[in-house]
Amino acid sequence: MSAVRASYHLLEKYDRPVPRYTSFPTAAHFNHDIPQSYHAHLLSSLNPAKSISLYIHIPFCRYLCHYCGCHTKAVSSDQPVQTYLLYLHREITKVGETLSCRPHVSHIHFGGGTPNIIGAGNIKILIEKLGVYFEIDKNTQIDIEIDPRLLNPETINDLSIIGINRVSLGMQDFNPDVQNAVNRIQPFEKAQEDVLALREAGIRNINFDMMIGLPLQTRENIQLNAERAISLSPDRLAVFAYAHVPWMKKHQKLLEKYPIPGTRERHDMNGIMADSLLNAGYEAIGIDHFAHENDPLFKAKKTGALHRNFQGYTCDQAETIIGLGISSISSFKGAFVQNTTDPKEYRDSLKENLFPIRRGRVLTDDDLQRSRIIEQIMCYFETKLEDVENPDYNLTQLDELKRDKIIRFDGDQLVVTEEGKSFARVVASCFDPYYKLEEGRHARAV
Numbered sequence: 001m002s003a004v005r006a007s008y009h010l011l012e013k014y015d016r017p018v019p020r021y022t023s024f025p026t027a028a029h030f031n032h033d034i035p036q037s038y039h040a041h042l043l044s045s046l047n048p049a050k051s052i053s054l055y056i057h058i059p060f061c062r063y064l065c066h067y068c069g070c071h072t073k074a075v076s077s078d079q080p081v082q083t084y085l086l087y088l089h090r091e092i093t094k095v096g097e098t099l100s101c102r103p104h105v106s107h108i109h110f111g112g113g114t115p116n117i118i119g120a121g122n123i124k125i126l127i128e129k130l131g132v133y134f135e136i137d138k139n140t141q142i143d144i145e146i147d148p149r150l151l152n153p154e155t156i157n158d159l160s161i162i163g164i165n166r167v168s169l170g171m172q173d174f175n176p177d178v179q180n181a182v183n184r185i186q187p188f189e190k191a192q193e194d195v196l197a198l199r200e201a202g203i204r205n206i207n208f209d210m211m212i213g214l215p216l217q218t219r220e221n222i223q224l225n226a227e228r229a230i231s232l233s234p235d236r237l238a239v240f241a242y243a244h245v246p247w248m249k250k251h252q253k254l255l256e257k258y259p260i261p262g263t264r265e266r267h268d269m270n271g272i273m274a275d276s277l278l279n280a281g282y283e284a285i286g287i288d289h290f291a292h293e294n295d296p297l298f299k300a301k302k303t304g305a306l307h308r309n310f311q312g313y314t315c316d317q318a319e320t321i322i323g324l325g326i327s328s329i330s331s332f333k334g335a336f337v338q339n340t341t342d343p344k345e346y347r348d349s350l351k352e353n354l355f356p357i358r359r360g361r362v363l364t365d366d367d368l369q370r371s372r373i374i375e376q377i378m379c380y381f382e383t384k385l386e387d388v389e390n391p392d393y394n395l396t397q398l399d400e401l402k403r404d405k406i407i408r409f410d411g412d413q414l415v416v417t418e419e420g421k422s423f424a425r426v427v428a429s430c431f432d433p434y435y436k437l438e439e440g441r442h443a444r445a446v
């Protein structure tokens with residue numbers, strides 16, 4: 001089985017900066033001041049009959065990967081981490097005391113940064129603290145992003161005991177030269193040991209995060225990465241494209257002394273990775289995920305229950321996600337609210353018993369309609385349009401995409417063609433009235 005490759009002509013034409021559309025409107029367009037009282041209203045109006053999800057952000061890492069685009073800080077001592085945890089607990093109290101019910105939690109996701117930097121003991125204490133205000137039970141899926149360099153058999157055992165049932169291991173690339181260039185050394189043998197130990201400890205849902213487009217990567221080394229990843233049988237893989245945005249992330253400048261793969265190479269590498277995974281029995285999920293048939297994402301895709309949120313593709317059906325911690329985003333039915341990214345502001349707000357919120361977006365009916373269209377394109381590569389000729393859509397761009405056979409229309413159904421799948425984000429951008437082509441903050445389409 002082979003993933004269809006786009007022609008080089010189309011790659012040259014459409015490899016442009018476009019949002020990843022993990023939300024619509026994207027976080028770049030959260031420009032509403034959200035009053036404290038409005039956030040309190042959103043939290044206190046939750047429907048007790050509906051499960052919610054929680055996202056907890058840990059904005060620290062032990063080492064800085066030079067490709068990193070996350071909200072994080074490399075720290076060598078534990079003191080800033082402990083101080084942060086103190087305020088994170090205060091935030092949980094503030095949010096918890098605002099709720100008017102004790103909602104059931106379907107998913108808890110620890111993201112970062114490096115969540116495992118706080119240690120299994122602190123993760124346990126955080127879950128217990130959340131349990132004061134939220135209903136957490138055996139059906140609650142608890143996921144954590146893991147930096148394997150900070151993982152050892154003892155921690156694995158502790159994570160299993162506290163009920164972590166899915167881990168995402170940041171693998172990125174198994175080649176020592178690439179690892180050295182990006183400042184992330186983690187031998188493949190360690191990955192083998194970790195996966196074995198996780199399974200032995202009963203943590204059976206294992207995701208790998210891999211990357212394409214890093215400096216020194218070659219087509220051959222992507223082939224080897226794919227083979228090595230497959231040999232460890234992860235349930236799910238996310239294959240992220242490296243976003244080189246040194247004007248926003250200054251440390252990425254350090255990578256410019258190495259050859260960085262261009263558009264054609266990245267596209268070929270994506271194809272090589274996809275072919276290997278498809279031939280190994282994985283199912284392609286959206287633009288950059290792959291799932292084994294025993295993974296819930298696989299089933300979600302087949303049953304139309306696949307969604308996209310700030311963590312990427314998900315089978316989580318919760319309408320509400322409450323984000324806790326610096327930079328985290330809460331998602332409600334008609335609004336997004338984002339916490340501050342400034343550590344001092346985060347602490348100062350909580351000292352004054354305020355929500356540490358900074359900005360957000362209250363969605364109009366039109367936003368909600370576009371959000372549905374964009375999510376369908378990103379998840380299923382097709383969407384039904386009520387009004388194909390709606391002048392508010394970017395009809396000129398849609399016409400051009402149609403001429404280039406990136407999309408086609410089956411009646412009122414917009415379908416992204418096999419060749420066009422590499423440009424799904426460009427297609428989605430036709431429905432995003434806030435997107436401007438000259439915006440330099442986004443990763444390129446391919």
Ligand code: SF4
Nearest residue numbers: 061064065068070113
């Ligand atoms: S471990 Fe992850 S979050 Fe931390 S610096 Fe590396 S890429 Fe960034």
